Amino acid sequence: MQIYPPLVRVSPRLCPLFPPLLPLPLLKRKRSNNFRASMDRSTTLSRFPRLPHRDLMLDLIATAESLLSPDLLPSSVPDDVLSFQNEAGTSIGSLDVRSGSPGSSVDFILESWLHCQIPNGALDITTLFAFLNDSTDAPHFLLEIIQSSPTSLILFLDLLPRRDLAVDADYVDKFYQDTQLDKQRQQVNKVPQVLPYYSNSLYIRSILSPTAIAVHINCGEDGQGVMEEIVRTQVESAAKEVLQIWFDKCARSSKQMEESERAYMLKRDGMIKTKAIEIDLAANMPRLFGAEVANRVVGEIHKAFGLRT
Amino acid sequence: MQIYPPLVRVSPRLCPLFPPLLPLPLLKRKRSNNFRASMDRSTTLSRFPRLPHRDLMLDLIATAESLLSPDLLPSSVPDDVLSFQNEAGTSIGSLDVRSGSPGSSVDFILESWLHCQIPNGALDITTLFAFLNDSTDAPHFLLEIIQSSPTSLILFLDLLPRRDLAVDADYVDKFYQDTQLDKQRQQVNKVPQVLPYYSNSLYIRSILSPTAIAVHINCGEDGQGVMEEIVRTQVESAAKEVLQIWFDKCARSSKQMEESERAYMLKRDGMIKTKAIEIDLAANMPRLFGAEVANRVVGEIHKAFGLRT
Numbered sequence: 001m002q003i004y005p006p007l008v009r010v011s012p013r014l015c016p017l018f019p020p021l022l023p024l025p026l027l028k029r030k031r032s033n034n035f036r037a038s039m040d041r042s043t044t045l046s047r048f049p050r051l052p053h054r055d056l057m058l059d060l061i062a063t064a065e066s067l068l069s070p071d072l073l074p075s076s077v078p079d080d081v082l083s084f085q086n087e088a089g090t091s092i093g094s095l096d097v098r099s100g101s102p103g104s105s106v107d108f109i110l111e112s113w114l115h116c117q118i119p120n121g122a123l124d125i126t127t128l129f130a131f132l133n134d135s136t137d138a139p140h141f142l143l144e145i146i147q148s149s150p151t152s153l154i155l156f157l158d159l160l161p162r163r164d165l166a167v168d169a170d171y172v173d174k175f176y177q178d179t180q181l182d183k184q185r186q187q188v189n190k191v192p193q194v195l196p197y198y199s200n201s202l203y204i205r206s207i208l209s210p211t212a213i214a215v216h217i218n219c220g221e222d223g224q225g226v227m228e229e230i231v232r233t234q235v236e237s238a239a240k241e242v243l244q245i246w247f248d249k250c251a252r253s254s255k256q257m258e259e260s261e262r263a264y265m266l267k268r269d270g271m272i273k274t275k276a277i278e279i280d281l282a283a284n285m286p287r288l289f290g291a292e293v294a295n296r297v298v299g300e301i302h303k304a305f306g307l308r309t
Numbered sequence: 310m311q312i313y314p315p316l317v318r319v320s321p322r323l324c325p326l327f328p329p330l331l332p333l334p335l336l337k338r339k340r341s342n343n344f345r346a347s348m349d350r351s352t353t354l355s356r357f358p359r360l361p362h363r364d365l366m367l368d369l370i371a372t373a374e375s376l377l378s379p380d381l382l383p384s385s386v387p388d389d390v391l392s393f394q395n396e397a398g399t400s401i402g403s404l405d406v407r408s409g410s411p412g413s414s415v416d417f418i419l420e421s422w423l424h425c426q427i428p429n430g431a432l433d434i435t436t437l438f439a440f441l442n443d444s445t446d447a448p449h450f451l452l453e454i455i456q457s458s459p460t461s462l463i464l465f466l467d468l469l470p471r472r473d474l475a476v477d478a479d480y481v482d483k484f485y486q487d488t489q490l491d492k493q494r495q496q497v498n499k500v501p502q503v504l505p506y507y508s509n510s511l512y513i514r515s516i517l518s519p520t521a522i523a524v525h526i527n528c529g530e531d532g533q534g535v536m537e538e539i540v541r542t543q544v545e546s547a548a549k550e551v552l553q554i555w556f557d558k559c560a561r562s563s564k565q566m567e568e569s570e571r572a573y574m575l576k577r578d579g580m581i582k583t584k585a586i587e588i589d590l591a592a593n594m595p596r597l598f599g600a601e602v603a604n605r606v607v608g609e610i611h612k613a614f615g616l617r618t
Contacts, residue, residue, distance in 0.1 A: 164473035165515035196505050202485050202519040206474035210514035
């Protein structure tokens with residue numbers, strides 16, 4: 001599980017190997033005015049391959065921005081992080097981060113697109129990550145899709161717990177049982193092409209909730225149409241429902257906590273952020289993008305995460 | 310997941326509906342002298358149906374007792390908990406508990422057998438549970454097999470974490486990564502008849518480790534031979550390996566802890582015990598055995614768990 005891959009904005013000049021594959025349908029999408037100019041963004045994202053989950057991610061990101069609009073500050077990510085690539089132009093990426101506005105429960109929203117040519121094909125990783133701050137103990141939102149071919153993808157969709165669930169059964173009830181989140185997992189798991197996915201990292205497995213959707217969808221050879229259908233129906237339905245639950249129950253919640261509780265939660269959040277960077281980005285980014293680009297992008301994620309670089 | 314069902318010792322007088330199905334092969338098994346008289350025990354257990362996992366559980370329990378022999382006190386469970394049944398004799402059970410000896414890291418070992426006639430057939434639940442005390446933070450051992458027919462069973466096999474893994478990545482490495490526990494999960498999950506099993510209780514899902522084996526083995530109609538083969542090979546191999554890892558790395562470990570760490574761990578252990586009883590026994594035991602028997606057995610488990618009744 002690559003939790004925090006970078007969100008990519010690529011200009012044609014920087015990315016000769018990836019001509020626009022989409023005739024700018026994104027211009028039709030309504031996006032918050034606070035985001036970088038829509039035209040720039042559309043141009044950038046249109047250069048990523050038209051994979052089955054692409055429209056879904058764009059829809060979800062637009063929904064998240066729209067729902068959270070009053071809670072978000074404009075993006076302040078520099079251009080060379082909004083759009084980056086490796087020297088050979090075989091890997092392109094874009095990372096965008098918007099911090100929560102003062103008084104909001106949102107810490108930041110991180111959106112990330114990554115496309116890499118690898119020896120056996122291409123790897124596409126797209127992530128939407130919404131972290132809350134210490135005014136609440138409600139879970140964070142995570143959606144990540146890792147696609148290695150048009151017929152095979154890995155999906156992580158979860159509300160990441162911020163408490164030790166073994167100690168806090170009420171938290172399990174409040175955010176996972178009462179919200180009926182498991183129904184979404186059950187629906188996705190019913191699809192014949194869906195198998196459970198176990199991250200190689202035992203730590204990553206440990207931070208997921210008991211209703212996490214962590215699956216490998218494999219449609220076999222010539223299964224591109226089937227994959228598109230699964231993404232457009234079951235995956236889209238689950239992702240939208242989980243995002244809505246997160247918005248309704250978490251994104252604007254607040255919680256009175258004792259100082260020791262808050263300190264423990266922040267330590268927990270900090271460890272998750274640190275380990276996720278260590279496990280995913282520190283290992284993969286330099287290999288895919290070279291040290292300089294990797295440092296720049298990881299540095300920006302460190303900043304968003306409130307970690308020391 | 311029924312974590313703490315009771316271990317059954319049933320006399321022929323008490324259990325007319327369950328004549329001996331096994332010609333006392335258990336007499337051949339070497340058991341610790343500290344246990345209740347072997348003859349009694351064999352007679353009792355021989356009245357449970359000869360299910361595929363039966364010999365495996367007996368082997369494992371004998372191994373656990375043998376490995377831990379110096380660390381265990383004799384059983385002090387009263388006869389009417391070592392053997393109990395409901396009024397109609399359609400449900401029989403046996404619970405045995407041995408506490409750790411002074412100076413040992415073992416808190417207690419709980420062994421449990423349960424056989425219940427239910428409207429659609431019979432339900433057999435067997436559990437081996439080894440809890441450690443606060444001289445170490447090493448994981449507890451859990452093996453539970455729930456069988457609703459000769460061709461279908463649910464298996465839980467895990468080392469239950471005693472720390473919040475999201476905060477303690479070193480703990481994940483030490484007890485789960487470095488011990489290569491996940492290999493056992495992978496082996497079991499490779500078997501075509503094996504599917505992941507998700508407990509209805511989200512809390513129970515939350516207390517399992519990232520390498521937990523929680524699976525449903527379904528061999529379909531006429532699959533009794535296949536089930537026996539799977540239990541005798543893959544399940545037995547995984548269970549023995551996990552028990553050995555637990556013995557080597559956990560059962561005799563010790564750990565210097567600050568008082569606050571120890572207090573947190575004991576709170577965590579206590580919550581797991583309390584919730585497991587609430588979720589499993591409080592809901593099921595009265596229904597299967599009647600209030601009086603249920604109170605007696607649950608009371609004994611409370612005592613073993615160090616909980617107030």
